[in-house]
Amino acid sequence: MDLVHTLPRISRQSAVPMQTNALTRIDIALFNGFALPTVAAIIEIFQKANSLVAAQRSGSARYDVSLLSAAGGRIASSSSVFVWTDDVQSHRGTNQTHLLFIAGGAGVQQACRDERLSNWLRRRHPFSEIVHPIAEGLLLLQAAGLPSRYCPLLYGGNEAHGLYPAKSLTEAPGAVSTALRIVEEDLGADLAQQVAESIAPQPNTPFTSSVTLNAAPQISEKILASARWLEANVDRPISIDDAAQVAAMSERNFLRRFKSEIGMTPSDYLLRARLNMSCRMLIESRLPVDKIARRCGISSGGQLSKLFRKYLATTPTDYRMRNEVAL
Secondary structure (H helix, E strand, O other): OOOOOEOOOOOHHHHOOOOOOOOEEEEEEOOOOEOHHHHHHHHHHHHHHHHHHHHHHOOOOOEEEEEEEOOOEEEEEOOOOEEEEEEHHHOOOOOOEEEEEEOOEOOHHHHHOOHHHHHHHHHHHHHOOEEEEOOOHHHHHHHOOOOOEOOHHHOOOOOOOOOOOOOOOOOOOOHHHHHHHHHHHHHOHHHHHHHHHHOOOOOOOOOHHHHOOOOOOOOOHHHHHHHHHHHHOOOOOOOHHHHHHHOOOOHHHHHHHHHHHHOOOHHHHHHHHHHHHHHHHHHHOOOOHHHHHHHOOOOOHHHHHHHHHHHHOOOHHHHHHHHOOOO
16 A cells, blocks of 8 residues: 655644754664765755854754664665664654654665664654655655655745745655755744755756656656666666566556656666766766766766767766866
8 A cells, every 4th residue: 555645734833832942853764775965965954054053143053963773883875985873772752853854775675674673663753743755765664654744834835935845745845855944944044045055066967857856746756766766776787677676566567657757768767867977976076987987887988988979979078078176
């Protein structure tokens, strides 16, 4: 049975009266193979908000961010960056406001089989004002038999904001938009704007529009999760059957649904995700073309050059020279 997200009937402000110096607990559930970028952005948003409150208002920290995993200790992201986490079993609830984000990433399938994490989610869920899965993190909630609970302030009924436009009830808001909206509700629009401006955006590439799906309400959560899984796994050989399993569909049904909802086949989407990552790495790093190709799941620098000539009528080296930023 598919689980749909639920929304509190009232806003954060009316649901939980916020005192000026009330501390909000931000729990982020992680697992080996989680996707780092969105998690890092969420952490940066709340840490930046804390530092601005301290600098501009001489106030104490408003947000307490905890990174949690089933066993605690050091875990690796899908990009092999290690982070230190607390053990969910030893992480006790408090009377403070709780918000829960659940990471996505290539390791989600194994995480879904970890009963320690599922049981903790079941215990934590009733006491979390917002439960926001990030991409494949939705699969973790589904494995635990739980619905998501997105920020109600992003679903209309409020003035539209440029940082986070209102969503329809069929569209899940992005985790970054949710974090910024929370900061605005707690600390005001001016401070939220400062936080937003401090987060460095990823550079656009000729393939960015092909792999930017957050604003497409016609895409179901399962297909969106599978697309995000493809993006998170550009660095390794994967099959369409793997992606179909992420979406909990037969391969035939998955191919039909993916093409219908996204407008291209999963294979084409994966290729564009790999080329998008290649373009970004060419701009953001000094790595050799051959190494970038392999890190993006492309067999060699020569093959990457062929793809660049086919789709962009240029070479990776020329693309880098025209678009490189100061490093």
